[in-house]
Structures are given as structure tokens and as C-alpha cells.
Amino acid sequence: MEAGASLIGGCCGTNPEYIRTIAAMLRGVAPASARRRETTRRPLLASRTSVHDMSKGFSVIGERINPTGKKLLRESMRAGEWGVMLDEASAQAREGSHVLDVNFGVEKFFSEQSVRDAFIALDRAAPQPLSIDVQSLDLMEAAMSEYPGRPLINSSACDEKSLSQKLPLLKKYGGMMILLAMKSDISNDPSERLEAVEGALDHAERLGLTRDRFVVDPLVLSLGAGFDHRITLETIRLCSEKGLYTTVGLSNLSHGMPNRSGINAAFLSMAMDAGLSGAIMNSGDNVVTQTLFGAALLKTGKLEDGVTGEETDPLVEALLSGRSKVVDAMVDEKLSSGASPIEVSQDFLGEAMERVGGLYEAKKIFLPHILFAAETAFPVFDRLNAMMTGDGACRGRVLLATVEGDIHDIGKNIVATVLRAGGFDVIDIGKNVPAEKIVKCAREHAPDIVGLSAMMTTTVGRVSEVAESLRDAGLKVTVISGGASMNAELADMYGVGYADNSSGALTLCKELMDKAC
Ligand code: THG
Numbered sequence: 001m002e003a004g005a006s007l008i009g010g011c012c013g014t015n016p017e018y019i020r021t022i023a024a025m026l027r028g029v030a031p032a033s034a035r036r037r038e039t040t041r042r043p044l045l046a047s048r049t050s051v052h053d054m055s056k057g058f059s060v061i062g063e064r065i066n067p068t069g070k071k072l073l074r075e076s077m078r079a080g081e082w083g084v085m086l087d088e089a090s091a092q093a094r095e096g097s098h099v100l101d102v103n104f105g106v107e108k109f110f111s112e113q114s115v116r117d118a119f120i121a122l123d124r125a126a127p128q129p130l131s132i133d134v135q136s137l138d139l140m141e142a143a144m145s146e147y148p149g150r151p152l153i154n155s156s157a158c159d160e161k162s163l164s165q166k167l168p169l170l171k172k173y174g175g176m177m178i179l180l181a182m183k184s185d186i187s188n189d190p191s192e193r194l195e196a197v198e199g200a201l202d203h204a205e206r207l208g209l210t211r212d213r214f215v216v217d218p219l220v221l222s223l224g225a226g227f228d229h230r231i232t233l234e235t236i237r238l239c240s241e242k243g244l245y246t247t248v249g250l251s252n253l254s255h256g257m258p259n260r261s262g263i264n265a266a267f268l269s270m271a272m273d274a275g276l277s278g279a280i281m282n283s284g285d286n287v288v289t290q291t292l293f294g295a296a297l298l299k300t301g302k303l304e305d306g307v308t309g310e311e312t313d314p315l316v317e318a319l320l321s322g323r324s325k326v327v328d329a330m331v332d333e334k335l336s337s338g339a340s341p342i343e344v345s346q347d348f349l350g351e352a353m354e355r356v357g358g359l360y361e362a363k364k365i366f367l368p369h370i371l372f373a374a375e376t377a378f379p380v381f382d383r384l385n386a387m388m389t390g391d392g393a394c395r396g397r398v399l400l401a402t403v404e405g406d407i408h409d410i411g412k413n414i415v416a417t418v419l420r421a422g423g424f425d426v427i428d429i430g431k432n433v434p435a436e437k438i439v440k441c442a443r444e445h446a447p448d449i450v451g452l453s454a455m456m457t458t459t460v461g462r463v464s465e466v467a468e469s470l471r472d473a474g475l476k477v478t479v480i481s482g483g484a485s486m487n488a489e490l491a492d493m494y495g496v497g498y499a500d501n502s503s504g505a506l507t508l509c510k511e512l513m514d515k516a517c
Contacts, residue, residue: 006031012407013456041212043245045099045129045176046150049366052098052129054176054215054245058296059278060289061131061152062097063251064088065122067105078109082118083325086125090321093126095283099152100126102143103133112142119147124372125321131178131280137165144173151175154280155217158200159183171207178247180217181235190234193218197239215245215278220267222255229253229267233274240275247278250288261287269295315352319373320365327380341387342423349384350421353377354503357414371410374417381420388423395423396513399447401438402431402483403454403462411483411502412453418502419451424509435462435469442475448516449509452496453483460485464494478512480505 008026010019043054052059065088067074076084089100102122104110110118115134122130131152134140144151155178156166170177179200181193197216204214218235221227232248239246253267254260265288268279272295281288297303318326327349334344356373359365400416402409409431416428427445429437442450450470454460463486467479480497482505491498497512499505 004031004037013458041210043176043212043215044150045152047127047129048123048148048368050127050129054278057302058272058276058292059099059247060097060283060292061099061101061247061278061280062089062092062095062128062283063101063249063280064092064282064284065100066103066133068103074105077104077118080114080117082121083323085118086121086321086323089122089126089128090317090323092283093128096289097128097283099131099278100128101131101133101152101154101280104139107134107136107139110139112138115139115142116146119143123148125323132175133280137169140166141169141173144169144175147173152215153177155180156200157182157184158196160203163200163203167204167207167209170204170213171209176213176215178215178217181219181239186219186221188228188231190218190231190238193231193235194238194242197244198242211244215247217247217249220248220250220252222252222257223263224256227253229270233270236271236274236276240277245277246275247280248276250279250281261285264288265291268292272296272299313352313355315348316355316359319352319356319376320369322372322376324376324379327376331380331384341384345381345384345388345421346423349377349380350418353417353421357418357502367410370414374414377417377421381417385420385425396448396509396516397425397427397445398449398451398509399438399442399445399477400426400428400451401433401441401453401466403452403459403466404432404434405459405462406453406455406483407432408455409453411455412451415451415453415482415499415502415505418506419509422506422510424506435466438466439469439473439475442470442477443473447477449512450477450479451505451509452479452481454481454486455484457485460490463490463496467494467496480508480512 008022010022045052045054065085067077073084073088092100100122102118104115119130129149129151130147131154132140132143132147133154134143140153144153153170153175156162157180166177179197181197183196187193201211201214216239218232218239220232223229236246248271250264250268251260254263257263268288269291283289315327315330318330331344331349334348335341353373356370360370398419400412402412416426419426427441427447429441438450452463452466454463463481470477470479478497480499481491482499486498488498497508499508
């Protein structure tokens with residue numbers, strides 16, 4: 001009772017009765033240690049797979065998912081075609097943006113569903129947390145309810161009406177929120193801007209929303225419209241003294257001016273000196289990013305990392321972000337430069353999938369990424385396989401199944417992909433497959449190898465049962481196994497082969513086929 005768990009549940013292998021029994025046993029038990037647990041509040045943003053801490057260094061919020069003034073992006077987004085937008089997301093991710101601002105321009109061209117789709121697609125295309133830069137309350141809520149992370153909500157003004165509409169959404173769905181330092185009008189007095197923010201923070205506090213949930217936008221307008229940037233600098237200073245995080249829309253400043261980069265960069269440097277902690281900005285503008293690097297060094301004495309793009313493998317990146325058209329184009333280019341389908345399948349696509357596996361093992365990416373990459377690669381492998389038929393490239397036929405009782409077949413799917421990439425003809429009959437069905441399919445398809453996956457301690461015995469059924473049916477087929485609860489000793493005991501992971505499975509299948517020849 002001292003571990004301090006606050007929630008107890010069961011994973012696959014449990015059933016409602018089991019959970020009921022646990023619940024009955026725990027009735028009246030208070031999570032004593034959990035109640036004593038100290039929590040720290042941090043200004044964290046998160047996507048499905050990554051976290052950004054706004055208190056650590058300067059936050060670069062990429063501004064370019066914004067169709068205003070960009071015809072191609074605008075038209076494609078309105079048509080629900082996300083390719084151009086996703087390209088922009090990956091580009092900004094490469095450049096070192098920590099967060100991506102998502103703005104739809106004129107919002108009447110978008111439905112709640114299309115906004116949901118856009119946020120899901122973006123979350124897959126780049127690991128960075130997203131900023132929901134949406135005006136319409138309905139579209140904002142659609143995005144917040146769909147987004148699988150802790151987003152930055154951009155934004156609310158500090159008047160009662162905006163706050164009473166938007167703070168409850170923040171409370172309900174989670175996230176951080178940008179507060180524009182204004183009520184219904186923008187004051188020219190920095191202390192009045194701060195006052196508006198303080199009022200909003202009090203309002204939020206009453207709803208149980210703490211100050212660490214907010215970032216202040218001290219408001220940058222265009223110089224061309226007679227805007228005095230010093231008011232903003234002073235507002236940043238006041239906020240910073242109060243320990244508030246701040247962010248500005250940097251490029252607003254130079255709208256319609258010559259040498260925009262120079263103007264933006266100069267202001268950024270001044271604003272950082274005043275304590276600015278982040279900016280919605282163009283992470284691809286070298287003048288601005290170099291200045292950011294320099295200003296951060298002068299301010300903190302530390303080198304800012306991450307604002308210079310890290311080179312990544314374009315095929316791996318396209319696979320990880322689910323860009324099947326890009327993958328197709330890269331594969332076509334290989335084919336037209338003379339590589340054979342099997343070479344492209346093994347040495348190019350298969351190689352890239354192995355690197356994806358390597359990233360997973362190095363904990364740089366997570367399981368959903370692998371699955372997504374596999375999903376992207378599958379049809380391309382199929383296409384390459386179809387081109388190979390008849391050229392004698394096939395190394396052998398493998399029947400794959402996850403045994404009865406196991407309802408997860410993530411691992412088996414990866415093995416299928418890797419074996420296909422390795423030139424095997426793979427027949428995948430799915431998950432939770434009863435022994436009789438495996439025997440029936442083995443009879444039908446006459447595979448050289450049957451691969452069985454078992455994940456749980458409660459299902460691992462099925463591997464032995466299936467192997468026996470296959471023998472009883474008189475089928476002379478080699479059985480190999482894998483999965484979370486299988487291991488080499490068990491496999492030995494069952495008289496079947498064993499592989500630890502997908503590349504091990506490929507090596508094993510190749511060895512078995514070489515022996516058979
Ligand atoms: N505060 C908050 N959110 C904001 C803003 C702000 N969101 C939107 C905007 N302002 C910040 N984003 C941008 C994005 C692009 C530009 C300016 C601000 C911009 N774009 C070029 C143009 O329109 O001329 C086009 C750039 C290109 O061609 O690449 O200037 O203040 N909270």
C-alpha cells in the first residue's frame with residue numbers, strides 16, 4: 001500500500017471480472033503516499049510524442065503555417081489537401097522551431113472537421129507541440145478537443161467576454177494560453193497593458209488556472225501603421241519582472257517595410273534584452289535566427305541550442321511523417337536511375353525502415369512513429385514486390401500470425417514489413433488467430449516458414465500448441481516465433497525457431513531458406 005499509486009487498472013490479459021475484483025479489494029483504501037506527493041508546475045507544451053518546456057531558453061514558435069499572402073498554401077488548405085502545410089511543418093521542424101503556430105487565415109473556409117483533420121495530420125508530420133492560432137470559438141474548441149497533446153492556445157484578449165468564453169476551454173481541455181495584453185482596446189501605456197493581464201490572471205486563478213498556464217503577448221503591431229515599438233519593449237520588461245513568460249508576433253513589426261529581416265532581428269535583440277521569452281517568428285530567416293543566437297549568448301552567457309537545423313535522412317523523415325507521395329517519388333527516382341525493384345526494396349526502403357527501427361531502439365522515436373512509418377512503407381513495398389514477381393527474386397514464403405488471445409500485432413506487422421523488404425512473400429493472417437485457422441491457411445498457402453507471435457505470458461503456450469497442430473496435420477513447415485513473452489529457451493523447449501526482433505527474423509528466415517536449398 002506504500003507505492004503511492006493513485007490509479008490502478010489492468011492491461012490486456014485482464015477482463016472486467018478481474019478489474020471488479022481489484023476494485024472490491026481496494027474499496028476504502030486511500031492512496032496515502034500519493035496525497036503527500038509534491039508536484040511542481042512547469043510551463044510545458046506537448047505533442048503526442050514530445051515536450052517543450054517554455055522555461056528553458058528562448059521558445060521559437062514557427063509562424064509559417066499561415067495562409068495569409070501565400071496562394072499555394074491557402075488554396076491547398078482550403079481544399080483539405082494538407083501536403084503543402086505538412087511540408088511547411090517539417091521544414092520549420094528541421095530549422096529548429098520548438099513549437100509550430102497553426103493559423104488558418106480566413107476561417108469561414110474551414111469546418112470543425114477540417115480543422116480536426118489538420119491538427120491530426122500536423123501532429124504526425126512533426127514532433128513539435130502546436131499553437132492553436134484560431135479566432136473562431138467553435139474551431140478553437142474543435143482543435144483543442146482533437147489535439148493529442150498540451151497545446152498553446154493562441155489566444156485570448158483580457159476583456160471579460162473573451163476570458164469567460166476561452167478560460168473554461170483551457171480548463172476543460174488543458175494546455176497553455178497566450179493572453180494578449182489588451183482588453184477591447186490596446187492601451188499605449190505599458191502599465192495598463194500589464195494591468196489588463198493581471199486582471200485576466202486573477203480571473204483565471206478563480207477558475208483554478210495557475211499563472212504557469214499563461215504566456216503574455218505584449219503586442220507588436222506594424223511600424224508602417226505608426227506603431228511605437230518602445231511601448232512593447234517596456235511591457236515586456238514589466239511582465240518579465242513579474243516572472244511572466246512572453247511571446248510576440250515578431251514579423252508583424254515589419255509588414256510592408258523594406259529589409260524586413262533586419263528590422264525583425266534588431267527588434268528581437270532589444271526585446272530579448274528586455275526579457276522576452278519566445279516569439280512567433282520565421283525560423284527559416286537566417287538573419288533573425290543568427291541574431292537570436294547572438295542575443296541569447298549576450299543575455300545569458302550560454303549558447304542557445306537547437307536553432308540550427310540538424311541534417312536528417314530525407315527518406316526516413318518522409319516515412320516518419322507519413323508522406324507517401326514523397327516516398328513514392330524517391331522510390332521512382334531510384335528505379336529510373338537503374339536500380340532494380342529488389343535493390344530499391346532492400347537497400348533503399350528496407351534500409352530506411354531499419355534506421356527507423358534504430359531510432360526507436362535509441363528512444364529517439366516511439367512506437368506510434370514506427371507503426372506510422374510501417375503504414376507508409378507498406379504500399380510502396382507492395383508496389384515494388386509486384387514489379388519483382390517473375391524475376392525469381394522471391395526468397396521464400398512466410399505465413400505470419402499472432403496467436404489466439406493476443407490482440408496486439410504491432411511487432412508482427414513490423415516483422416511482415418521487414419521480411420517483405422527482404423524479398424520474402426509474406427502472408428499475414430492477422431492477430432488473435434486460432435490454431436485451426438493457422439493450420440488451414442498453412443495447408444492452403446504452403447509456406448516455407450510459419451512465424452508466430454505471442455505477447456503475453458498467458459498466450460505464449462499457444463506457440464507450442466500451434467506448432468504441434470501443424471505437425472499433427474502432417475505439414476512439414478519450419479515454425480519460428482517471437483514476441484514480448486517469447487524467448488530462446490522457451491522456443492527451444494517448444495522445438496521452434498526464435499528471433500528477438502524484426503531484423504533477427506529476417507536473418508533467421510534467410511538462414512532457414514539457405515539451409516533448405
Ligand atoms: N500574436 C499572436 N499570434 C499571432 C500574431 C501575434 N499570430 C499571427 C501573427 N501575429 C504571427 N504570425 C505571422 C506570420 C506571418 C507573417 C507575420 C506574422 C508575415 N508573413 C509574410 C507576409 O504576410 O508578408 C509572408 C511571409 C512569406 O512570404 O514567407 O509577415 O502578433 N499571439
